[in-house]
């Protein structure tokens with residue numbers, strides 16, 4: 001038997017390394033799960049060689065904002081993500097994690113964004129981590145523990161803040177999650193289960209995360225008129241607990257807040273000078289979540305994704321439904337709940353300004369459990385690369401890749417990932433810069449992207465030529481371990 005210096009060499013490609021640096025021509029040699037060499041490997045031999053001439057070799061994309069907590073167990077092929085070149089998903093966002101809680105009867109909103117009662121079976125975060133490893137998803141999973149989940153598990157009455165005893169229990173759960181390898185804490189004080197939590201409660205819980213070296217990601221209390229005050233609350237929480245902050249899916253929602261991203265980004269920049277702050281965003285002007293009649297203001301378009309009492313209304317606009325019923329949009333929404341919807345609440349200029357900002361990372365916020373999901377679930381990453389970098393020139397391709405790899409790994413503490421560099425994990429996405437583009441639409445959301453050629457996860461082929469290939473080689477990423 002012949003021995004080779006490398007298991008695999010990707011020959012003749014153009015490397016965009018994830019740091020934001022300019023592209024360069026190089027071969028990439030892989031040994032086991034790691035990148036072993038980047039450079040001219042013309043004289044080197046490998047067990048297998050793939051010709052990637054004319055293609056970009058980039059670090060696998062990191063989806064910083066997902067609700068794939070259950071999807072990575074129940075649909076471990078993770079087609080919506082691997083098909084975009086995503087090799088790691090951050091789960092547990094917006095205060096919602098599947099562990100540690102059980103909902104044996106029915107899953108209340110907004111936890112139902114994640115899954116069904118059969119999915120909520122983890123008493124300890126470590127059990128969830130083990131389940132991810134056992135399921136062997138096609139992408140890696142980095143997890144946050146959700147503050148709303150902790151409240152639902154520990155706080156007797158969700159209409160008030162946690163009392164001292166409950167807080168102690170919540171902190172014990174956080175410590176267990178961090179010991180099991182969680183990357184941090186998320187909160188969603190916008191949503192009813194956590195709305196009664198004040199900054200004191202958030203800081204107390206976040207301190208436990210800070211002690212273990214994790215991050216704090218938050219769906220802030222108000223993304224509408226009160227966006228500035230809500231950002232200030234997030235800054236203060238992170239500062240008092242002494243940990244890095246990620247503002248989730250940053251937006252200025254609602255017609256009369258359009259244009260205010262000039263203000264919010266200036267505030268974020270100013271704050272970033274004294275404490276670590278980042279943000280994630282998706283490249284669409286519509287948000288998506290549970291159907292919330294309060295948001296039916298008659299000004300923004302609302303697309304109904306699903307409705308339990310009126311399943312026939314899925315795929316129709318609330319405006320049209322309300323007209324045919326002869327009621328206000330709010331009244332129509334009240335008749336349609338529980339359900340899910342897309343809210344066209346963001347101005348394109350704000351979205352572009354936020355996406356372009358140096359503090360921003362890309363995160364899909366895709367909802368895999370939605371029967372009729374927002375297209376961001378399948379399209380986010382190729383859309384940033386194809387529509388916003390190539391077609392519109394909003395930023396260079398190098399910057400776009402940085403926002404979905406190196407920057408994201410640094411912010412979330414994903415050690416040894418997010419770069420094409422020696423000794424880094426061989427999570428790699430090979431794409432065609434001329435053709436990469438999203439194909440998912442609001443009408444037809446379940447569509448793979450164009451231009452993703454090969455994807456490798458932990459050194460193993462995971463996607464090729466528009467289809468899953470090789471083995472599922474993702475795993476639960478434990479904080480601090482490469």
Ligand code: ZN
Pocket residue numbers: 093094188219248249
């Ligand atoms: Zn959210």
Ligand code: CU
Pocket residue numbers: 065066067093094248249365
């Ligand atoms: Cu989210």
